[in-house]
Amino acid sequence: MTRPLLNSRLAEFGTTIFAEMSALAARTGSINLGQGFPDTDGPEEIREAAVRALRDGLGNQYPPGPGVPELRSAIADHQRDRYGLSYDPDAEVLVTAGATEAIAAALLALVEPGDEVIALEPYYDSYAACIAMAGGTRVPVTLRPHEGAYVLDLDELRAAVTDRTRLILLNTPHNPTGTVLTRAELTAVAELAVERDLLVVTDEVYEHLVFDGAEHLPIASLPGMRERTVTIGSAGKTFSFTGWKVGWITASPELTSAVRSAKQFLTYVSSGPFQYAIAEALRLPAAYFDTLRADLGAKRDLLSEGLAQAGFDVYRPAGTYFVTTDIRPLGATDGFAFCRSLPERAGVVAIPNAVFYDHREAGAPFVRFAFCKRTEVLEEAVSRLKALSA
Ligand code: PMP
Ligand code: GLN
Secondary structure: OOOOOOOOOOOOOOOOHHHHHHHHHHHHOOEEOOOOOOOOOOOHHHHHHHHHHHHOOOOOOOOOOOOOHHHHHHHHHHHHHHHOOOOOOOOOEEEEEHHHHHHHHHHHHHOOOOOEEEEEEOOOHHHHHHHHHOOOEEEEEEOEEEOOEEEOOHHHHHHHOOOOEEEEEEEOOOOOOOOOOOHHHHHHHHHHHHHOOOEEEEEOOOOOOEOOOOOOOOHHHOOOOHHHEEEEEEHHHHHOOOOOOEEEEEOOHHHHHHHHHHHOOOOOOOOHHHHHHHHHHOOOOHHHHHHHHHHHHHHHHHHHHHHHHOOOEEEOOOEOOEEEEEOHHHOOOOHHHHHHHHHHHHOEEOEEHHHHOOOHHHHOOEEEEEOOOOHHHHHHHHHHHHHHOO
């Protein structure tokens, strides 16, 4: 066979950086600040709720296609109570196999071959692959470092829209930069979407991880946006159960139905018993969410300060559980080479941000560290990293 086995749409993607770097961490016994997953599980009572569901025979067989009613109403209540957004749990909520499937299903459903999809660069790696699988063309709009933060250039965004643009794929709080888009920025994006009649798919999996009193604002709540926005959420980050893969979308009946058309042929359904447990998790008291935020905020400070002391330039994140750094003060310019040698040099694993860029050179000197780890693990990582500049 002379033809390559992997089709040309996927050929450029290789193995995801998360798998590569977690394998490197395991192989070298390094502290894994690469792939974003917590090293402690979420609330005990939610684990127990999953056990109870399993024992009670809830969700052990195929759950309903749109998700179990308990979870769909908990998601609708969450959007209403948090953001004043009202969604009909039957027609406007769809449970997915994590946000990953929601992203895939939304793009496969809404993008026609040849359509352009605007994504904020650096972008989460599955966006590019899913746009490609849908036959779309990705059009990156680059968030640029400016005075210690990453900023969206609204003129650049406007200029990126063409007659072929189908949708804008947003992500706020933003992985990997930690940027939380402001009301003013989101309003400008919304006005552009309305003016040019674009859809918006917005990945809000880090909605609860915002610090320093910053507020997460769903773009669906802005004028003219509810009917053109697919909002994506996930239990993975909010409840520290990334392996359960419970995600969801909220959107108008027409958009939900379109996304469901694609989703039904991907997994059909998933995570049966876990759906019941996450329905309970979404109804945890406000104190749970406040404690999560305070805990991660303290870890953000610990790691950001430690990285600065170790000689990195640090982009202190307003949200997510990642901190992006610039390695140039350490005399390095190539994030890939830096991350590949970091286990040997310091016993720590991180992610080179260049993988999240089309313009690889724009991302070359940036490296992402995750701080969703136990305090003592972060302290040990910092002390090892300080050896880099010693
Ligand atoms: N979107 C972003 C921005 C992410 O960082 C991740 C990784 N958690 C996902 C989506 C995937 O989420 P899930 O694990 O729910 O599939
Ligand atoms: N979202 C996680 C991250 O950015 C990784 C999830 C995955 O491995 N696909 O680190």
